[in-house]
Amino acid sequence: MVRAIAYGNWEQPIDANIFGIRSTWQGELRIPFACHIHQPSSTAPPNIPFHQFARLPAELQLRVLQFCDKPTLFRLMQTSHLIRTEATKLFFSDPEAWYCVEGEWLEMGGHPSDGLHDIDFLPCIQRLHVEFNLMDEKTWTDGNIRNFWGRVQCLFPQAKNVMVGDESIDSPPHPVGSSTASWPPPELHRRVCQLCPPDINVFVSILRGDGRLKRTLWRRVTIQDDDNETQELDECQNHPGPSIIVPHKPFRGQVGICQYLWSQCWAIANKEKALRVLGLAAIERHHFHGRHEAFGCPAPNCDAWFGRPEEFTTHVIRTARRHDDSYVLLEPYQSLFADGEKTLEELRQRQREIEGPFLRWWGKYGSDERRAAEKEFLRELEQGGPFSKQRWLSTMEMWE
Numbered sequence: 574m575v576r577a578i579a580y581g582n583w584e585q586p587i588d589a590n591i592f593g594i595r596s597t598w599q600g601e602l603r604i605p606f607a608c609h610i611h612q613p614s615s616t617a618p619p620n621i622p623f624h625q626f627a628r629l630p631a632e633l634q635l636r637v638l639q640f641c642d643k644p645t646l647f648r649l650m651q652t653s654h655l656i657r658t659e660a661t662k663l664f665f666s667d668p669e670a671w672y673c674v675e676g677e678w679l680e681m682g683g684h685p686s687d688g689l690h691d692i693d694f695l696p697c698i699q700r701l702h703v704e705f706n707l708m709d710e711k712t713w714t715d716g717n718i719r720n721f722w723g724r725v726q727c728l729f730p731q732a733k734n735v736m737v738g739d740e741s742i743d744s745p746p747h748p749v750g751s752s753t754a755s756w757p758p759p760e761l762h763r764r765v766c767q768l769c770p771p772d773i774n775v776f777v778s779i780l781r782g783d784g785r786l787k788r789t790l791w792r793r794v795t796i797q798d799d800d801n802e803t804q805e806l807d808e809c810q811n812h813p814g815p816s817i818i819v820p821h822k823p824f825r826g827q828v829g830i831c832q833y834l835w836s837q838c839w840a841i842a843n844k845e846k847a848l849r850v851l852g853l854a855a856i857e858r859h860h861f862h863g864r865h866e867a868f869g870c871p872a873p874n875c876d877a878w879f880g881r882p883e884e885f886t887t888h889v890i891r892t893a894r895r896h897d898d899s900y901v902l903l904e905p906y907q908s909l910f911a912d913g914e915k916t917l918e919e920l921r922q923r924q925r926e927i928e929g930p931f932l933r934w935w936g937k938y939g940s941d942e943r944r945a946a947e948k949e950f951l952r953e954l955e956q957g958g959p960f961s962k963q964r965w966l967s968t969m970e971m972w973e
């Protein structure tokens with residue numbers, strides 16, 4: 574199911590830059606860091622002369638930085654000692670760039686060993702998107718909420734804007750026909766915002782709707798009323814675009830191989846899904862970008878007609894799953910998506926090549942190999958500092 578496909582995907586360019594883009598299981602796109610810093614091929618200046626830039630007076634260099642685009646800033650962060658700090662600050666201050674990290678990892682302690690995220694990258698993040706599969710009232714006690722915010726402050730000291738996102742669908746009992754926009758945010762999410770430290774701008778993002786889902790965003794505001802100060806959640810008009818996936822840490826040892834395999838397993842599935850989501854966007858774009866060409870549903874025995882962008886995507890979401898496999902992409906998208914499939918097949922092949930030897934090393938359940946492997950595995954984990962045993966047990970279950 575891809576019920577949460579965002580509106581407006583068709584307005585974005587669909588070219589070779591889309592390879593690597595991922596989608597959540599419900600169809601929300603996520604941008605890998607490598608794609609985020611990639612210069613669109615058409616506008617890439619050939620080898621910017623950085624040495625000339627470095628000869629400018631420091632003050633002028635800092636001034637020039639203000640006008641640099643993200644790929645250039647990212648290069649400057651690596652090439653020039655003098656301006657690294659400034660380039661880094663500017664790079665991360667991009668108001669559109671929200672970096673997403675896994676909420677369940679933070680909930681289980683936020684230990685560097687357990688997560689996939691590059692731990693040195695985290696302190697640079699200014700806009701943080703913490704994504705939860707499901708925020709459950711049973712586990713989110715006030716104590717746990719405070720611990721969660723403590724970890725956020727410790728791991729992300731620069732994150733002054735934090736968006737807490739929930740992937741589960743919020744469907745409170747409300748009068749039939751009342752607009753979903755008028756529903757107040759759930760009590761649990763209110764509480765999470767209430768207990769957020771005062772120096773953080775906190776947002777909460779929730780999925781709602783029937784058929785096609787839509788995200789609603791609230792932000793915490795403080796209302797000064799005579800000598801009373803209260804906190805309220807205010808609904809925001811716009812939701813940020815797709816978040817950026819934090820680069821992963823270097824993977825080391827058998828634990829590293831395991832984490833690599835585990836992350837690739839998800840990455841491949843999420844890239845497959847993204848190709849499906851972007852395929853729908855390509856069809857919309859073909860008909861409505863710079864032109865207006867209404868079209869009919871390509872599924873046999875369906876006479877739906879689409880005169881405006883988004884109608885086709887909404888129709889595919891609302892109709893049966895096999896319905897959306899019936900469309901045929903036109904050129905140039907057909908070749909582009911064929912290339913995308915080929916890239917995925919290469920990833921699957923590479924995954925198998927690494928998984929084979931790892932599984933032989935891991936051995937069968939109950940065997941001597943397994944006992945030896947488990948011992949080595951535990952030793953590596955313990956060397957890496959605190960970790961969540963529960964999390965590792967569920968990770969390893971993948972291969973039983």
Ligand SMILES: [Zn+2]
Pocket residue numbers: 859860866868
């Ligand atoms: Zn057409």
Ligand SMILES: [Zn+2]
Pocket residue numbers: 870871872875876877888892896
């Ligand atoms: Zn149809």
